[in-house]
Amino acid sequence: MKPEAPRTEELPIYESLIRERGDVVEEARVVAEETQHQMSLALAGVASAPQETGAS
Template identity: 80%
Template sequence: MKTDSTRTEELPIYASLIRERGDVVEEARAVAEETQHQMAQALNGVAAAPQETGAP
């Protein structure tokens, strides 16, 4: 789902929040797409290497 760029340009508060805090919605979308890709591979029997989270 693509957002309408003119719609976000009309929302100065939203643009300010993205500059200050980052685009959380876009980050969540990217993680969801990657998860969907990984699950599709898992369901097709393709084994993916485990990824480290960086936590000790």
Template identity: 55%
Template sequence: MTSHPPAKDHLPVYDGLVRERGDVVAEVREVAERTLDQARRALAGDPGARRERAPR
């Protein structure tokens, strides 16, 4: 019996961790995108680009 690697979009170990702990990778990506947007606006002189507080 030959073992085949999992499909790229199906990673059982990762899926289990996401169910247990949450999707940390997606959360970090979202924070990074917000931070980049704020930095761009601040560098452009947007006075509304003040730091947002992270939700708790």
């Protein structure tokens, strides 16, 4: 039998890291969803011009 993975409530260091550094996993998920949406639009031929996010 395989042991269950610990739940987030049982990992105080994880909660501490999220408070200190932010939820990187959540941020990556949001960016991935936005990118997927933009690519769907691009493949459908309705995408707008790309926006630059970098500072010059």
